[in-house]
Amino acid sequence: MKAKGVKKNVFVLFILLLVLTPVVFSAGSQEVAPVAKSEGPAKGGVLRTVVHGDPPTLDVHFTGADLVWEIGWHIFEPIITLDKNWNPTPMLAEFKVEDSGKRIVLNLSKNVKFHNGKIMTAEDVVASLNRWLKYSSLAKSAFKEMDAITIVDPSTVHITFKQYSSTALIVLAFHDQGPFIMPKEVIDAAGDGEVKEYIGTGPYKFVEWIPDRHIRLARFEDYSALPGGANGYGGTKYAWADEILFIPVSDRMTRVSGMMAGDFDYSTIPADQINQVKTNPNVEVSSVSIGEMPCMVFNLKQGILTDVRLRQAILACLNMNDIMGAAFSDPLFYDLHPSWMPRGNSWWNSAGSEVYNKPDIARAQRLMKEAGYNGEEIVWVTTSTYDYMYHNAMVAVSQLEKAGFKINLQVVDWATLGQLRVKPEAYNIFSSGLTRKVDPTMIAFMGTGWPGWYDTPRKNELVAKLKSEFDPQKRIQLWAEMSKVIYEELPAVTFGEMKSAVAYRKNVKDLDLGPCPFFWNAWLQK
Secondary structure, eight states: OOOOOOOOOOOHHHHHHHHHSOOEEOOOOOOOOOOOSSSSOOOOOEEEEEESSOOSOSOTTTOOOHHHHHHHTTTOOBSEEEOTTSOEEESSEEEEEEGGGTEEEEEEOTTOBOTTSOBOOHHHHHHHHHHHHHHOHHHHHHTTTEEEEEEEETTEEEEEESSOOTTHHHHHHOOTTOOBOOOHHHHHHHTTSOOSSOOOSSSEEEEEEETTTEEEEEEOTTOOOOSSOEETTEEOOOOOSSEEEEEEOOOHHHHHHHHHHTSOSEEEOOGGGHHHHHTOTTEEEEEEEEEEEEEEEEOOSSSGGGSHHHHHHHHHHOOHHHHHHHHHSSGGGEEOOSOSSOTTSTTOOOTTTTTTTOOOHHHHHHHHHHTTOOSOEEEEEEESSSHHHHHHHHHHHHHHHHHTOEEEEEEEOHHHHHHHTTOTTSOSEEEEEEEOOSSGGGSGGGSTTSTTOOOOHHHHHHHHHHHHOOOHHHHHHHHHHHHHHHHHHOSEEEOOEEEEEEEEETTEESOOOSSSOOOTTOEEOO
């Protein structure tokens, strides 16, 4: 089994070099690299992968829900993407940065076909980028000082900025609600709504969606793979499997029994079921660092938790050992620390350690009294679609109730949670999993428009400095300062860092086991 984990290294030194001198990144030709016929990967078969539920859509611009892009990036491709070290690398275009970082030049790859047979042009790219900027909170933040997106000629696009943005290039390469390219006519037909056709340039094309049963993708026979081998989320992509079925299975034990019975080829599994799954000689099990923080996010726009003292009181109730232990069972699958960036990452720091995982009921009750709390109901929306969110919430609610909080825990599916969290009147807390970002300014609540609506003068000032600062070390210092502010203002509380337990059939080869799984380049041994 060839596992190719993706390292989440900070790319600040790359950016420093990038803005000092114009650098060109070549995507090469669009010819398919030859594959040895005698050994190695072979076409064929149906790859059956489990997802936690039906996504709300496959419109990768329209929502930031992870499940949308986790399926969608097999269909759609971004203009640039991330290599194995999470540095920007070409996908549909070569690129260079000029004018001290204030101009990004995109030289489009030639003869790239959409799934409907149309050749991609600069008009498609500009339409896609403009739509992405309309919906992505990360894009709105990183491109706040953008001046214009201009078509220079049919294969060249310029993005110009009024002033340097330290995150513009990395956000342009990022996949979470990323700048995926679609045909202009599909975007025009959607207007202000979701796209009606799922047409991209990726190695797999959309075939059908039968709710609660599967989303079926099939090999795009006219796909042209970049040469040079796989490189993170870029480089060579092959559609070895004839089809990929994304099968929604929300019940944790059904995922386990399905893997044991041979009904699925890949699935995340509950950590407490690993030993059982290991008894199957046809299944491999692995722990994967994914850089994600299970958390509770507060509604700062409306309701009782707009009082920071109550948010601080909630944190003072929480025993993270019990909260994370309930969700992941074995400490091998979680790490207790206060940072919103993964341990080992250059951005990691210990800010908040004086209050994180320091349960103090007496302090919590003092803060509740100071805030005038009189037993008002606090609505927490969580989901059983992701079992760790449900178990985190169940234990945390018990701890909060011991201190005197009255919690109304509402358990819904993931799609419903996504709909509710944008309505400030609907909740006080919602469950989430955050980060999996290469730069801390990309954490969801660092934007002012994301649900929870963290929008304070101190936060906005520091985020602006982080985005405009040129020096890498100063940026790290600014993030350390911002991390302290987060624990003072508490837009959200991280319970710790999770690791994922995954299971896959042993005949699935070259499967990527990085933090963001994908299934191009995977093949089925017969």
